[in-house]
Amino acid sequence: MKERIYTIPVSEAFREDCECPMCILEKRLEDDALKYTLGPSMMEPDSRIETNKKGFCNLHFTKLYNTQENRLPLGLVIDTHLMEQNEILRKMYEKEESNLKKEMETGTLEHIKKGFKNKDASVNFVNCMIDKLNELEKSCTICEKISFNMGKFTDVILYLFFKEPDFKELFVSKKGFCLPHLKMLLEGSLKHLNRKQRSEFVMTLMSMELIHLDRIKEEVNWFTLKFDYKNQDAPWKNSRDAIPRSIEKICGPCDLNR
Ligand SMILES: [Zn+2]
Ligand SMILES: [Zn+2]
Structure with a gap:
């Protein structure tokens, strides 16, 4: 027999008159995850590590804010998320700053003489930043939780x-x-x-x-x-x-x- 924590909500959702019983399941998962984020999650070091790393997508930041309650927990979650992410972005930039400076000071002629052997430092840096920002934009603690449970x-x-x-x-x-x-x-x-x-x-x-x-x-x-x-x-x-x-x-x- 499959785990009852999953079979009971499935049977309940399929008993409701609706256009999609799985939407009912997903909405419930989302409500629970929003409540958890602004409540017990605060005290769980593991979930703080996760929210610091992944943050939330645009939709779920909006929903967390629009609940209009528990502003302090939301503030604390954002505070430590930014602390971690700002540090990563700063390190990424500082590592490349001197190369960017060199590139800026190299004349076009000198650059051509070098034979375009190395890719421009600015191109490398911009590509790394785009990858990192794409990853941050896509990662969401709540989306991941919903997707895991919807799989179950x-x-x-x-x-x-x-x-x-x-x-x-x-x-x-x-x-x-x-x-x-x-x-x-x-x-x-x-x-x-x-x-x-x-x-x-x-x-x-x-x-x-x-x-x-x-x-x-x-x-x-x-x-x-x-x-x-x-x-x-x-x-x-x-x-x-x-x-x-x-x-x-x-x-x-x-x-x-x-
Ligand atoms: Zn659906
Ligand atoms: Zn999300």
Whole structure:
């Protein structure tokens, strides 16, 4: 049996009426990670080492700030993150400063005489800095935690699909998945299933997904037709919130002002 800490949330999320049960799982993971960062994480030396090193992505810094609570813990996390990162950037620069100075003072003619043997110090330095800044921009303690746990949830979903007939029935009764989580399930099928299981799973998944992508397309279409004066008094059917649901179907979890 798979770990219960993963099977229980999976069964709960699949019991909710929604466009994507995996979005429910991901939102919960994100909420927990945001709360943890501004709470218990502060006292955990290991997680401070991690936040000092990786920091957060733009989205998660924004969400941490917008919770508008626990400003002190957020300040402390940023304080030590900057302390560590500023030091790395300073060392990178100081190591190359004299070479940059030499390059600046070398005349063009002298440079040509040297035969372009060595790459310009400035080019080397700029490339290193770009790599470091790309790494910092991409790394995020919260994204990594979510991605690790979503991997576990995907494994559990595929496991339950083949081991628990009740879960399989529940799975098939859902409205499909958002596109990022459809991709996650397909990736999971390559990793966790054998040939026979994979073809069965992919056929089940894709046939339900295509039905529900068409359904949501029709709901958006009816939303647009409702603006035609001829349809003014026609019922909204299921289309009143078709726009946010369609965006979530395409993009996965997002913070839309609904
Ligand atoms: Zn989703
Ligand atoms: Zn992030």
